[in-house]
Amino acid sequence: MIDFATALTGFSPIVAEPISLREFSARIAALQSKMLQIGTKAVWLDASSSLTYYTGLRLGLSERIHGALVPASGPLIYVSPQFEVPKLRAMMQVEGGVAAWEEHENPYALIAAEGAKMAAPGAGLALDPATPFVFASALMAKIEGPVISAQAVIESQRQVKSAAEIALIQTAMNASFAVQKAVQTGLRSGISTTEVIDFILAAHVASGLKPLFAAAQFGEATAYPHGVPDPQHLQTGDMVLFDMGGTLHGYASDITRTYVFGTPTTRQRQLWELERHAQSAGFAAAQIGVTCGAVDAAARRVLTDAGLGPDYQVPGLPHRTGHGLGLDIHESPYIVAGNETPLTQGMCFSIEPMLCVYGECGVRLEDIVYMTQTGPRWFVPPAERLDDPFANRTN
Secondary structure (H helix, E strand, O other): OOOHHHHHOOOOOOOOOOOOHHHHHHHHHHHHHHHHHHOEEEEEEOOOHHHHHHHOOOOOOOOOOOEEEEEOOOOOEEEEEHHHHHHHHHHOOOOOEEEEEOOOOOHHHHHHHHHHHOOOOOEEEEEOOOOOHHHHHHHHHHOOOOEEEOHHHHHHHHOOOOHHHHHHHHHHHHHHHHHHHHHHHHOOOOOEHHHHHHHHHHHHHHOOOEEEEEEEEEHHHHHOOOOOOOOOEOOOOOEEEEEEEEEEOOEEOOEEEEEEOOOOOHHHHHHHHHHHHHHHHHHHHOOOOOEHHHHHHHHHHHHHHOOOOOOOOOOEOOOOOEEEOOOOOOEEEEEOOOOOOEOOOOOEEEEOOOEEEOOOEEEOOEEEEEEEOOEEEEOOOOOOEOOEOOOOOOO
């Protein structure tokens, strides 16, 4: 056992290349091509992860609308409160015009006027799906022409990751995997979940990542997907669950490990092996052209064949099998029943068919895969054995 203070000294900042200006420009060009296909004149990107995806800007959502107007052809226009313009210009990576509004002015009328002036083909406006309703409704009242959702065109791009995005996620995943291993070495009887969470966050900072979240659950609390509100203290024989992630240049890591502190019981081994087989079945099913829903079905079938469930009933798997990962911790594609989206090269998503037995314990093995031409690849090695959850296995 190594104490957490000592373990922290073993971490150092990682280095990775951010997304290039060339890639941002290519993303905007691809968006504009889709806009031409559907006949939309412009897309509004709110202060969301999609604004970051296309321009590199990371703006916090506030009561003041702030973002970018992307025409079907030509340069984009940033929209900003006047007093924020100096900061905007300092942060700007993709060049564009700036339309500013003073506090007493109507920013929605400004956006509508800027859209009307654009010498771009098409009509109306497509809204970033993350646009708050208060902004969206005000824009709909001012824009001439149809106002539609841009969700389909944005998701179709964002859910297929470039080589540069995969490289960033890989580096972030490697860092979080190292933190997971360090957590195991620092566990001791009586330690609190709060102490573990503090270490997880500090270790991500020491690794050069921005901490995104950390969860630690002991004993019965592992049965509940998002834990319980009160801290627990570790006892020998407890099932333990650690879920964590951080961001690197905006791109997220996400990894969960579940194992036993001490000697596992026969029951704990049985549940853990069922979870491992369910995750493996999801991985095996994740082939090019297979639907997201089919991956969920393959993982869930392992549990239902063992007499658990069915569907979302507990004991069993009460939620979807996985979610996409990128600039958002949860994004498209979602690995859930009914999702007919076919898997394509470049998609990144989790496989985490959590087995929950309320009142007893739960097991979640969460790992992220990315799709290649020949099938899925794990970013980091999944757990193969309950007694050694960080042993490598072949993809």
